Amino acid sequence: MKDIKTQKLKKISILLFWLLLWELAARITDNRIILVGPIESLSVLFSMLPDPLFWRSVLNTLVKIMSGFLLSAISALLLGALAYFHPLIRDLLDPVISLMRSIPVASFVILALIWLGGSSELSIVVSFIVVFPMIWETAIGGLMSSDPRLLELSKVYGMGLMPRLRYIYIPALLPYLLSALPSVIGMAWKSGVAAELIGQPKDTIGFYLYQSKIFLDTAGLFAWTFTVIVLSYLSEKLIKLLIERIERRL
Secondary structure, rough: OOOHHHHHHHHHHHHHHHHHHHHHHHHHOOOOOOOOOHHHHHHHHHHHHHOOHHHHHHHHHHHHHHHHHHHHHHHHHHEEEEEEHOOHHOOOOHHHHHHHHHHOOOOOHHHHHHHHOOOOOHHHHHHHHHHHHHHHHHHHHHHHHHOOOHHHHHHOOOHHHHHHHHHHHHHHHHHHHHHHHHHHHHHHHHHHHHHHHHHOOOOOOOHHHHHHOOOHHHHHHHHHHHHHHHHHHHHHHHHHHHHHHHHHHH
16 A cells, blocks of 8 residues: 555656646746646636536547547457457458558548548547557457467367357456557547547537647647546546456456
8 A cells, every 4th residue: 555655656746847847948938839837728728617618629529539439449359359260351351450550640531531521520430440450459469368278178168159258258358458548548539639630620629729729829739638638548547447347247
């Protein structure tokens, strides 16, 4: 318990150090267009909180990005499992996955704008495409880490596919998902907000980030960026809690 408290105190101290350094740099620069400090940025954020438009934009972005993430995660896990059990499927999909991994996010956004004919669902499509290869690789890696001795025993005792999934494959997969979760969620939010920034669907975080850029509102830019960081963190913690609960039940 003492070590946990020490670690928390250490993290808080490091965070405060960088915040103080940021505030000091802003005061030395003394130019609100180039850099504003954390105090002013948080002040702008708190002034935005009572505005219903702020919450509508946050909700729109949250729903769309998390929808893209969840759809991508479910699809990648299912196809990853099929690819693990049927190597031919993996051979067929590997070039597509490599292509999805290497194409820049900006190209995806422009293609999605052309295909969809609008920008309202842009962040769903882009976050789906960006997240899919990461979950796919995690799924295959986790399934391949299944204990071969347990798999051999399951064959000896004639265990069916569903019991093997529950007691062997899924417990092997979940730790991989937990370790990949921070980077996957982070990429979903980065790509989703970038898609909104380019497509500019109204009443979204990306739209107001672009407005901050147009009007040289650096404090507003930091305030919206901080909002994205908090939402990404909360999304990660929520999904991590869900995976850990599934792991405990198994």
